[in-house]
Amino acid sequence: MDDISTAGLLIALGLLIALSAFFSSTETAMMSLNRYRLRHLSQQGHRGAKRANELLERPDRLIGLILIGNNLVNIFASAIATVLGLRLFGDWGLAISTGGLTLVILIFAEVTPKTLAALYPEKLAFPNSVVLKPLMTLFYPFVWLVNLVSNNLLKLVGVAPSTSGDDDLSADELRSVLNEASAMIPRRHREMLVSILDLEKVTVEDIMVPRHDLYAIDINDDFKAMMKQLTHSPHSKVLLYRDNIDDVVGFLHMSDLLRLMTREGGITDKAMVLREVREIYYVPEGTPLNVQLLKFQRAKERLGLVVDEYGDIQGLVSLEDILEEIVGDFTTGLQPAVSDEINRQEDGSFEVDASINIRDMNREMNWQFPTDGPKTLNGLVLETLEEIPETHTTVTIGQYKIEVLDANESMVTTVKVEPVAK
Structure with missing residues (x-):
């Protein structure tokens, strides 16, 4: 490099740092893509999505290619920075170039591009896949060799890297996805989809x-x-x-x-x-x-x-x-509405028919009474007290204070429910 001017070395170093930023951002962008949205866009004919989806079918090869490219440019950048350091700073050049290059790569080739890629994965992954496809063909022998060694090491610990991870969603995971869909799916539609998932729990x-x-x-x-x-x-x-x-x-x-x-x-x-x-x-x-x-x-x-x-x-x-x-209640029905069994009192409490179904009451009033035991409020009170209570007996269940207003020899008929202030 003695024949290359200092300006030429600086330009080459800048290009290598830019390439390092490209590989770093591409790695983060590709791995941050929403796989379900990616498949949807791919099925819709989006070219960038198709390329990215093909590359992600074998993530071991994709990561191998990116890391080979990133390490090559970083090694060359280190060599050029060392030469520049010795030229400009003499005996202190090695230490200065090492510290300076580390800081530059960390800021401009790692943290900044990866943060940008994590925030906007599609905007970087789709166009960058245009470069990755030919690079995969060009460096395939090296990628294959690196993957051969790394995959065999992974097999020793029981990992099969030839296939991508299991992207199937459990019912609970799908429920979380629906709840977080916000404005993308109308609220009423989200509630109906979640209700379908909840059928197995009822x-x-x-x-x-x-x-x-x-x-x-x-x-x-x-x-x-x-x-x-x-x-x-x-x-x-x-x-x-x-x-x-x-x-x-x-x-x-x-x-x-x-x-x-x-x-x-x-x-x-x-x-x-x-x-x-x-x-x-x-x-x-x-x-x-x-x-x-x-x-x-x-x-x-x-x-x-x-x-x-x-x-x-x-x-x-x-x-x-x-x-x-x-x-939800799409007809008036032949049974009395839940609200007919719940009457709000002037003091803010509620007079409730104790034969009411707990799930219906929770849904109507947005309360949180337990539903994994008795099905009616009467049953819940009796289970809690373990006896037929007299009138004006009070019991606290969860965050609700319940007073028995009327009871006969076999059941509680009317109660007063008052949410307890937290």
């Missing part, structure tokens, strides 16, 4: 109409009384039973009843009604909603009775109930 007992609230008719009642109940039914399907609700007969569709009533002669006896009864579809308790949704679809059913391990009826679940878990 069972049919959480949303069923409990046994004691079922609208059912005893077919052993007087014929006229039974017909009056049927014609005044608020439901499109009615459950029929004999004497005890555990001895169910089946469901009667109101459309079938209307057809019988409008034909010539009308309905003359119970036998005509019973011939129209349809079979019961049973649902085991503990069935997750995502599983039951598929079962309803395969069986082409919309309604089922939830039974426990002994075959006793626990409640009723419908396809509409499951869909409302996803999209």
Whole structure:
């Protein structure tokens, strides 16, 4: 380098530092790319995304190429800086050039370009991939040799570097992605997608109409009384039973009843009604909603009775109930609204019907009562106190103070809920 002028060496050093910055920023940009967005853009025909995606299919080769290039330019830069240091500073040149070059590379070839690449990965990775593709072809023998040695070392510790990492998302990870999507996905759409993921955490007992609230008719009642109940039914399907609700007969569709009533002669006896009864579809308790949704679809059913391990009826679940878990209350429904069971008092507390479903209450009031135990507020109070409480008994559950306003011999009927100030 004795024949090269100092100015020429300075220009060469500047170019090498620029190349070092290129390799450093490219490495960070390529590794910071969102793989899912990259695949989407690639499928849409984006050329830069296609090139980057091809390079990232073998990250070991990509990293090998970048590091070979970066180390080569840094070594050459070190050599030139040493020559310049000796020329300009004599015996102190080696120390000055080493310290100065380290500072320059750290600022201009490492920290600054990598920070920029981390902030704007696509703006750097896509155009820089134009240079990386031919460089991969040019330096392939060196990259292959370096990867051969490094990959064999990795295999010794049980790592297979020939394939990229597993990019599959778990349900919890996908839930986090949706929650962080902010303005990219409308809030209502995010809520629906998260609700679909949450179906596996909710069972049919959480949303069923409990046994004691079922609208059912005893077919052993007087014929006229039974017909009056049927014609005044608020439901499109009615459950029929004999004497005890555990001895169910089946469901009667109101459309079938209307057809019988409008034909010539009308309905003359119970036998005509019973011939129209349809079979019961049973649902085991503990069935997750995502599983039951598929079962309803395969069986082409919309309604089922939830039974426990002994075959006793626990409640009723419908396809509409499951869909409302996803999209919210899209109809007025035939059950009373949650807000009818919660009344705000002047002192800021809430008078609540203790038979309310805890999940419905939490969703309506944005409360945080535990849902992994009893399904109703009455059950939660009884489980906490371990006895049937007297009126004005007070208990604190989580961050809520609950006072029993009314109770009978078997259950709590009305409570006052007051959030406790933190």
